[in-house]
Amino acid sequence: MGDRMREARETLDLSLQAAAERADISPGYLFKLESGYVGTPSPRILHRLAGVLDVGYWELMSLADYVVPEGEEHQRRPEATPPAQSNRSPDRSPDRSLERVIYLLEEVVSELRRMRSP
Incomplete structure (x- = not known):
């Protein structure tokens, strides 16, 4: 990629x-x-x-x-x-997928915090 x-x-x-x-x-x-x-x-x-x-x-x-x-x-x-x-591709391990979900959620939370900041 x-x-x-x-x-x-x-x-x-x-x-x-x-x-x-x-x-x-x-x-x-x-x-x-x-x-x-x-x-x-x-x-x-x-x-x-x-x-x-x-x-x-x-x-x-x-x-x-x-x-x-x-x-x-x-x-x-x-x-x-x-x-x-x-x-995601089905061959991904559950742990890797869970890590990815957590990462994306943290990214969303961070972006929401930036939007709320003056």
Whole structure:
């Protein structure tokens, strides 16, 4: 997944900083994604990156090991909004899935706190 993101970013002649800014993520996080240090970003992050990098949303979802609708891997433009729920591959261990759910919930709580701050 990271190689595909880097390839798309370089094809568009975007710096790491510029691509991260457009996707509303930190350059460090994008670097970690491209380098393989983060294996499973949230669907929301993938949706943003798909739009910035002109890569299919479902292609990125598939590369991140999410289950995608058949035939959607090569869609070039992201949907208007990412799906509310995304199913993970069934071969994931329950502990890994639980860790992912906890991580995503913490992300939501953090974002809600930021929204409440003046």
